[in-house]
Structures are given as C-alpha cells and as structure tokens.
Amino acid sequence: MALLKLLRGACIYIYVDIPCKYKSTLALVGAAYVSYMVLKVSYYSINFVRTHLLYRIRPNNLRRFGDWAAVTGCTSGIGREYATELARQGFNLVLLNRPGRLDRVAQSIEETYDVRVIVIKADFSRGPGVYEEIAAQLRHLEVDVLVNNVGVMYDYPMPFADVPANKLWELVNVNVAAATMMTHLLLPGMLARRRGAVVNVASASAYMPTPHVAVYSATKSYVDFLSRALRHECRGSGVVVQTLVPFYVATRMTRYAESIARPCLTIPSACDFAVGAARTLGVAAHTTGYWCHSLQLMICWLVPEWLWMWGATMLNLGLRRQAHRRMMSKQHSSGGSVDGPWASPTHKPGKLAKSIVSHSEPSTHSGQHDRADPIRAASENDSVFLESSQY
Ligand SMILES: NC(=O)c1ccc[n+]([C@@H]2O[C@H](COP(=O)([O-])OP(=O)(O)OC[C@H]3O[C@@H](n4cnc5c(N)ncnc54)[C@H](OP(=O)(O)O)[C@@H]3O)[C@@H](O)[C@H]2O)c1
Numbered sequence: 001m002a003l004l005k006l007l008r009g010a011c012i013y014i015y016v017d018i019p020c021k022y023k024s025t026l027a028l029v030g031a032a033y034v035s036y037m038v039l040k041v042s043y044y045s046i047n048f049v050r051t052h053l054l055y056r057i058r059p060n061n062l063r064r065f066g067d068w069a070a071v072t073g074c075t076s077g078i079g080r081e082y083a084t085e086l087a088r089q090g091f092n093l094v095l096l097n098r099p100g101r102l103d104r105v106a107q108s109i110e111e112t113y114d115v116r117v118i119v120i121k122a123d124f125s126r127g128p129g130v131y132e133e134i135a136a137q138l139r140h141l142e143v144d145v146l147v148n149n150v151g152v153m154y155d156y157p158m159p160f161a162d163v164p165a166n167k168l169w170e171l172v173n174v175n176v177a178a179a180t181m182m183t184h185l186l187l188p189g190m191l192a193r194r195r196g197a198v199v200n201v202a203s204a205s206a207y208m209p210t211p212h213v214a215v216y217s218a219t220k221s222y223v224d225f226l227s228r229a230l231r232h233e234c235r236g237s238g239v240v241v242q243t244l245v246p247f248y249v250a251t252r253m254t255r256y257a258e259s260i261a262r263p264c265l266t267i268p269s270a271c272d273f274a275v276g277a278a279r280t281l282g283v284a285a286h287t288t289g290y291w292c293h294s295l296q297l298m299i300c301w302l303v304p305e306w307l308w309m310w311g312a313t314m315l316n317l318g319l320r321r322q323a324h325r326r327m328m329s330k331q332h333s334s335g336g337s338v339d340g341p342w343a344s345p346t347h348k349p350g351k352l353a354k355s356i357v358s359h360s361e362p363s364t365h366s367g368q369h370d371r372a373d374p375i376r377a378a379s380e381n382d383s384v385f386l387e388s389s390q391y
Pocket residue numbers: 072073074075076077078079096097098099100101122123124125126149150151152174201202203204245246247248249250251252253254270391
C-alpha cells in the first residue's frame with residue numbers, strides 16, 4: 001500500500017506539469033513520507049531482533065513476575081504448552097478449563113516439574129455464572145501471571161449468516177467475556193502488589209476484518225484493543241500487559257484442514273510457539289510471539305484492506321473445501337460415523353455426506369440446480385453439521 005502510494009506520488013511528480021513552487025513542497029512531503037517509512041521499518045526491525053533473537057543471548061526469567069500463574073484453556077494446544085513452559089520455569093499453576101482432560105494434564109505437569117497445580121473446572125461458554133465460582137476459588141491465592149488463552153473458532157470458515165446462534169454466543173462468551181472477566185478478577189491484586197503480567201492471546205485475524213471467520217476475527221480484535229488500552233492504563237504500575245497476535249499454529253483448532261494441520265516453518269507446533277511466546281513476555285508488548293509470524297505481519301503492512309479481504313476469502317474458501325473433503329473421507333473410512341473434532345453423539349451417519357454430494361453433483365431431475373456450487377451447497381448443510389458436532 002505504502003509502496004503503491006509512493007510510486008503513484010513519484011509518477012505524478014515526474015509527469016504532471018506542476019508549477020515549480022509546488023514541486024518543492026511536494027518533494028518535501030515525499031521526503032517526509034519516505035523518512036517516516038524508513039523510521040518505521042527500522043523501528044520494527046530493531047523490535048524484531050530484540051523480541052525474537054536477543055533472548056538467545058540473555059534468557060528471559062519470568063519468575064520476576066511472581067510465583068503463581070493462571071492459564072485458561074489449558075488442556076490442549078497453546079494453553080497447555082504455555083502452562084508447561086511456566087511450570088518448567090518454576091511457577092505454581094492454576095489451570096482453568098472444562099473438565100475432561102483437566103485433571104490428567106494437571107497431574108502430568110505436577111509430577112514432571114514438581115510444582116503445585118490447582119485446577120478450576122470452568123466452562124467459559126456458560127457466561128456470567130462461571131466467574132463467581134472462580135473468584136471464590138482464587139480468593140486466597142496471589143496470582144501474578146494470567147494467560148488469557150482460552151478461545152474457540154468456528155469448526156471451519158463459513159459465511160456469517162450460516163453460523164448457528166449458539167456458536168455466536170460461545171464465541172462471545174469464551175473469546176470476549178473470559179479474557180475480560182479473568183483480567184477484572186486478577187488485575188486488582190497485581191496492581192496492589194505492584195507486580196505481574198497479563199498475556200492476552202488474540203490472533204493475526206484481528207489485524208484486519210477477516211471474511212468467513214468474521215466473528216472470530218472481531219472477537220480477537222476486541223481482545224487486542226482491550227489489551228492495548230490496559231497496557232497504557234497499567235504503565236508504571238509494575239504490571240505488564242502483552243498481546244499475542246499469532247498466525248496459524250498447528251493445534252486442534254487448525255485440524256479441520258490438512259494444509260494448516262501440520263507444523264512447518266510458517267505454522268509452528270503449539271510447543272514451539274508457546275516456548276517462543278513466553279520468551280517475549282516483558283520484552284514485547286504486542287507481538288505475534290513467533291519470528292516467522294512477525295515477518296509475515298511486516299508483509300501485511302504493505303497490504304491494503306481490500307487485498308487482505310480478498311486473500312482471506314480465497315484462503316478460507318480453500319480451507320473450507322479441505323474441511324469438507326476431510327469430513328467426507330472420515331465418514332467413508334469409518335463406515336458412516338465420524339470421530340475427532342467432527343465427532344458427534346447425535347450425528348446421523350452419512351446424512352451430511354449424502355446431502356453435500358447431492359448438492360455438489362449435477363442434478364438429473366431439474367435444470368435449475370445443474371450448476372450447484374459445492375461450497376454453497378456445503379454451507380447449506382453447515383448448520384446441520386455444527387449443531388451435531390462437539391467442540
Ligand atoms: N491455533 C491457531 O492457529 C491460533 C491462531 C491464532 C490465535 N489462536 C488463539 O490461541 C488460543 C488457543 O488456541 P489453540 O489453538 O491452542 O486451541 P485448542 O487447541 O482448541 O485449545 C483450546 C483450549 O481451550 C479450552 N476450551 C475451549 N472451550 C472452552 C470453554 N468453553 N471453557 C473452558 N475451556 C475451553 C479447550 O479445552 P477442551 O479440551 O475442554 O476443549 C482447550 O484446552 C485461542 O484463543 C485461539 O483463538 C490460535
């Protein structure tokens with residue numbers, strides 16, 4: 001974007017016959033703009049080196065923030081690995097998650113790192129009711145590090161109109177309310193003790209509005225804004241507020257599409273991401289948490305909003321196609337039933353697959369649906385699928 005503007009400015013300057021006195025003013029404006037860009041790029045390059053390279057020379061000891069850390073959404077993915085990294089550094093942990101694997105994860109961390117682990121069984125999708133219970137359990141603890149990690153996404157990208165209402169409430173309750181209320185619970189104590197850190201896990205999709213994951217992107221944008229404003233409010237208080245804005249990380253959340261399910265250079269594993277991100281706490285206030293993602297974000301500065309929207313739409317439609325393919329092949333291979341993230345106790349075997357196929361294949365009965373769009377056809381079935389799927 002900036003480059004395009006610069007080129008356009010240069011063309012105007014060279015080819016349009018502008019009176020001399022205006023030319024020098026334009027030259028000044030151009031020079032100011034170029035200086036601004038040079039300063040910006042230098043600032044971000046220095047930040048990049050400081051955030052992602054210097055810790056290799058000077059390790060980042062997080063114990064300066066305190067003794068107890070709380071992590072939300074910690075039985076899998078980034079949350080689990082972040083909690084493990086904090087335990088490795090000697091933090092006692094409060095793990096907040098839905099029941100299920102919580103006790104097992106807590107026990108494994110406790111035994112491996114010889115730290116105290118307290119579990120709080122909390123389903124954040126339940127809304128306001130859950131926080132009184134959490135507050136009661138945290139009353140006697142001095143929690144100095146809070147990692148607001150818990151988050152949910154759609155099962156796979158889809159147009160806003162197709163997202164079921166209960167999923168929208170889940171996104172708001174888990175992605176927005178949990179970070180807000182957990183911070184509201186624990187920040188006053190940190191401020192009183194004049195030490196602590198709040199880590200808010202947002203997403204790169206908060207950078208600009210992102211079609212086909214519109215609500216997810218909007219909730220992450222909320223987290224980003226809240227986090228940045230709090231950082232300003234907490235300046236000089238001894239409490240650090242950090243926003244993490246990663247691109248794809250290979251976790252359960254990305255398992256719906258094969259091209260983002262496995263770790264690679266641009267898609268770190270949850271462990272690589274969490275270990276790297278923890279090293280940036282207290283070093284960078286706003287970072288992707290992973291070096292390659294930070295380079296990707298730098299490229300995004302040059303991208304205008306329309307190009308971001310177009311690219312995101314193409315990407316998400318592609319991922320959506322992969323998700324449906326994966327679901328269909330799982331149905332075939334399991335003889336009609338589906339497991340993993342697609343599992344459902346109430347799922348009717350073969351029902352969705354059949355309806356997608358029937359929408360995707362040219363109809364032999366009427367000319368009206370002869371060119372049915374498979375994506376559209378699939379989206380008509382999203383609600384059937386989502387209502388019967390477990391998250
Ligand atoms: N993966 C990515 O590509 C990516 C990219 C950018 C940002 N992020 C963000 O990173 C954070 C972690 O994501 P992840 O990829 O690690 O996801 P994940 O592997 O799906 O883990 C999500 C964790 O949250 C828990 N959880 C979900 N709903 C909950 C609820 N209602 N109440 C309590 N706990 C709940 C899950 O527990 P259960 O076992 O009970 O389900 C699980 O432990 C999220 O905020 C996400 O938005 C992820």
